[in-house]
Amino acid sequence: MSLPTKYPARSHAQRVAEQLGAEFSDAVYLLTSPTLELYPYCDQTQPFRQDRYFNYLTGAHDLSGAAVTYDVKNDKLALWLPELDEEDVMWSGLPLSLEQAKHKYDVDDVKYINEKDAKVDFAGRRLIGIEEIKHSSKYFTALGSGYTVEKKLQDALDLARSVKDEYEIALMRRAAEITDNSHLAVMSALPIEQNEGHIHAEFVYHAMRQGSKFQAYDPICCSGTDCGTLHYVKNDQELGNEKQLVLIDAGAEWQCYAADVTRVFPINGEWTAEARNIYTAVLDMQTQTMNKIKPGQSWDELHLLSHRILVEKFLEFGIFQNGTVDEILAARTSVAFLPHGLGHMLGMDTHDVAGFPNYDDSDPMFRYLRLRRDLKAGNVVTVEPGIYFNNFLLEPYLKDEKHLKFINKEVLDKYMPVGGVRIEDDVLVTKDGFENLTKITSDPDEVASIVKKGIEKGRSHFHVVV
Incomplete structure (x- = not known):
């Protein structure tokens, strides 16, 4: 199946109209780009981030100051460009012309927003938008009056966005490919990664070399016991020999579409017994839950399965005791070690829309499960179980007899230096099952081999850059 040559904006607009239904057959909806x-007090612009709803109806991922309208009744999609600003041209060069934009984007018409003869009179029609629009009112005065916020429009956009078409999936494959290569580069370059900031820099460097200027989110680069912090933000600690693991959660962005991948590897290329136990437990949690992905599958059930496997493994390791799997599950003691959800929707946003948490x-x-619905073909989700040994999270459980009776503190202490393990892949729900878009290995032996080869190569080729 060949992909269209343009981002399929018109089919997206039509899909939203289908979600809205006959009640809005006379509506015209308006979305804008920032x-x-x-x-403040500076002539430097803030980083530009395209409005995801605007992008869904245009594919204009890098176009600022524009608007888009879709006339449901007449099935007409129009792009509205900001009028030419001569001062801006002096500094930044010529913007897209009307002709160039019409050629580039899958729209019926392209006009300037403030050009007199391009103003549209929507008298007797409903001009609707979403609450998140916080841009200049010039869009509304130029394109008509009677603009209202319509919550059902955002709901329709969310539902439409949640099922990806082939073009969107192709963009996500590219984001995943760039991300895979960048994770491999990080695993392979420990000799020049002396602290977490170097890991961050290595990932971003390789992503940018492949054409991805932006990350889908700020990378999480942690080591040692800090791997037990779910959304670690420091990214600046040294990689000391006393630490066991490195965890990097990072994803490249491609034309507004995100990848979201987490990998963990031993800091010296050798797994400790405890780290390998936890790593293989998390890998088993991911494998078993991922293998059940198909249309109609309840995500709640998969999340519960991940906790069941965790409890079974902890009883095997001796961390849990004095109870059956069902008893420990019912007490929710496993939440101390897996406080977040199994995964979330993925698309133009890392935590994408229509998950209904x-x-x-x-x-x-x-409580923190970001996806609370049955899966549909075309959904893209992350599968990211984890096990964490975080003193702050564990403290209330260790003070509560309801949980403490199930925990062997002496064995737990041996596992605390592991910090945490999370393995995260990006998965497309297909009509028959699933496809894992993430290709970077998570096999513990292959991961260790990559790290060791990088270390050996580094002894003769790398020099430390500070």
Whole structure:
């Protein structure tokens, strides 16, 4: 199946209209892209991040200060460019012309927003948008009056975005490919990675070399016991020999589409017995849950399965005691070691839309689960079980007899230096099952071999750069 030559914006607009239904058959919806903003008291612009809803209806991932309208009744998609700013041209060069934009994007018409004869009179029609639009009111005055925020439009956009078409999947494959190569580079270059910041730099360097200027999110680069912090932000600690593991959670972005991958590897190329136990347990959690992915599968059930495997493994290792798997599951003691969800929707946002989480859930096992729905073909999800040994998270459990009776503190202490392990892949739900878009190995022996080869090569070829 050959892909269209342009981002399929018109089919996306039509898909949103289908979700909205006949109630909105006379509506025209309007979305905008952010304008470039200066830092306060400075003539430098802040980094530009395209509005994901605008991008879904245009594919114009790098276009600022623009608007898009879709006339449902007439099935007409129009792109509205900001009028020419001569001062800006002096500094930044010529923007896209109307003709260039019409050639580049899958739209019916391209006009300038403020050009008099391009103004549209939507009298008697509903001009609707979403609450997140916080850009200049010039869009609304130029394109008509009677603009209203319509929550159902955002719901329709979210549902449409949650099922990826072949073009979107191709973009995500490219993001995943860049991410795989960058993770491999990090694993292979420990001799020149003397601290977590070097790991961060290595990943971003290789992503940018492959054409990805932006990361889908700020990389998480941690080592030692800091691997037990879920969204670690420091990325600046030294990689000392006393530490066992490195964890890097990082994903490249390709034309607004995200990858989100986590890998863990031994800091010296050799797994300790405890680190390997935890790593293989997490890998088993991921393998078993991933193998059950198919349309109609409840994500809650997969999340519960990941906890069941964790409990079984902890009983095997001796970390848990004095109870059956069902008893420990019912007590929710495993939440101390896996406090987050099994995964989330993935797309233009790292934590993508239409996951329907319930952060008010009274059950701590499901409270932070970002995906609470049955899977559909075309969904892309992350599968990212983890096991963490975090003193802050464990303390209340170790003070509560309800949980403490199941925990062997002496054995637990042996595992605390592991810090944490998370293995995360990006998975497409297909009509028959799933496809793992992530290709970088997670096999513990292969991972250790990559690290050791990098260390051996580094002894003769690398020099440390500071």
